[in-house]
Amino acid sequence: GAVVSQHPSRVICKSGTSVKIECRSLDFQATTMFWYRQFPKQSLMLMATSNEGSKATYEQGVEKDKFLINHASLTLSTLTVTSAHPEDSSFYICSARGVGNTEAFFGQGTRLTVV
Amino acid sequence: AQKVTQAQTEISVVEKEDVTLDCVYETRDTTYYLFWYKQPPSGELVFLIRRNSFDEQNEISGRYSWNFQKSTSSFNFTITASQVVDSAVYFCALSDYSGNTGKLIFGQGTTLQVKP
Numbered sequence: 001g002a003v004v005s006q007h008p009s010r011v012i013c014k015s016g017t018s019v020k021i022e023c024r025s026l027d028f029q030a031t032t033m034f035w036y037r038q039f040p041k042q043s044l045m046l047m048a049t050s051n052e053g054s055k056a057t058y059e060q061g062v063e064k065d066k067f068l069i070n071h072a073s074l075t076l077s078t079l080t081v082t083s084a085h086p087e088d089s090s091f092y093i094c095s096a097r098g099v100g101n102t103e104a105f106f107g108q109g110t111r112l113t114v115v
Numbered sequence: 116a117q118k119v120t121q122a123q124t125e126i127s128v129v130e131k132e133d134v135t136l137d138c139v140y141e142t143r144d145t146t147y148y149l150f151w152y153k154q155p156p157s158g159e160l161v162f163l164i165r166r167n168s169f170d171e172q173n174e175i176s177g178r179y180s181w182n183f184q185k186s187t188s189s190f191n192f193t194i195t196a197s198q199v200v201d202s203a204v205y206f207c208a209l210s211d212y213s214g215n216t217g218k219l220i221f222g223q224g225t226t227l228q229v230k231p
Binding site: 032034036042043044045046049091093095097103104105106107108109111 | 148150152158159160162165206217218219220221222223224
């Protein structure tokens with residue numbers, strides 16, 4: 001089956017620093033990747049959609065300069081939270097979809113804590 | 116606009132009881148996909164089922180069953196003879212069909228606690 005690996009699973013960083021989260025499709029080529037955010041005890045909200053080789057499309061209300069998304073290859077997308085603040089603490093989870101697939105497969109998620 | 120509503124925030128049952136998790140959706144699309152995911156405390160999303168809007172047949176998989184009623188825009192999930200390991204947050208989700216985008220609109224989630 002399709003495997004999506006997300007790294008790191010947990011990260012703690014200091015306010016003002018940047019942190020990068022990687023999302024890799026291990027056994028298929030991911031033409032499209034999605035990034036979601038989940039605050040504690042809340043639902044998952046789509047942040048952005050990225051297609052390989054092109055700029056990400058951000059959902060309304062998501063700051064593109066704060067959440068930098070790069071999808072430089074067919075197997076890797078990265079989300080960089082720049083100048084992180086405690087309110088950015090959340091669970092971030094990616095999903096990846098390949099050519100012809102009717103569904104996207106989720107990574108394990110990354111729990112970010114900004115102190 | 117698309118929307119998924121899971122009216123039950125939390126449900127608590129005793130082991131071996133049956134439990135139904137409700138999901139109501141709104142969409143203007145005539146074709147779409149519906150999903151259920153399980154999210155245990157570890158956080159990862161476990162895929163349970165995908166159903167396209169053409170297929171209204173109910174589905175059973177072991178102790179899990181799903182009832183899709185297009186007339187009422189509902190896609191309810193029943194766990195028969197619940198077990199402690201079923202304790203988790205369950206999400207219902209909706210995606211459009213065009214281009215198989217994979218963008219999911221999630222409901223608010225239902226926290227299920229199964230007590231021994």
